[in-house]
Amino acid sequence: MNTINFKTGIVAVAFIFFGITTSTAQSRGDKKPKKATYEQLLEKMDADEDGMLSEEEVKGRLKEQFSTIDTDEDGFISEEEFDNAPKPKRRGKKEN
Numbered sequence: 001m002n003t004i005n006f007k008t009g010i011v012a013v014a015f016i017f018f019g020i021t022t023s024t025a026q027s028r029g030d031k032k033p034k035k036a037t038y039e040q041l042l043e044k045m046d047a048d049e050d051g052m053l054s055e056e057e058v059k060g061r062l063k064e065q066f067s068t069i070d071t072d073e074d075g076f077i078s079e080e081e082f083d084n085a086p087k088p089k090r091r092g093k094k095e096n
Helices: 002-027 038-045 060-064 079-083
Strands: none
Touching: 038 079
16 A cells, blocks of 8 residues: 555656646747837836937947947937847857
């Protein structure tokens, strides 16, 4: 009787472990991040709340490519310029 309960417990633990590892692996899938909308960028970066994104306000890749995106060279990125901006090059996977 004890042997049956022990075996049943081992099988139950194995199923639980399998379920946890499967759900964790699925949640870390290679999903592409969605491109932020212009409105979302305004909410995050428009520090002076003037409805425009200047080079001083933007961060990251947007700041690195500001002069390329600001095609009319007025010092701000408009929604049209943002929508027409070249897609950033994909970065390689990090090596451990």
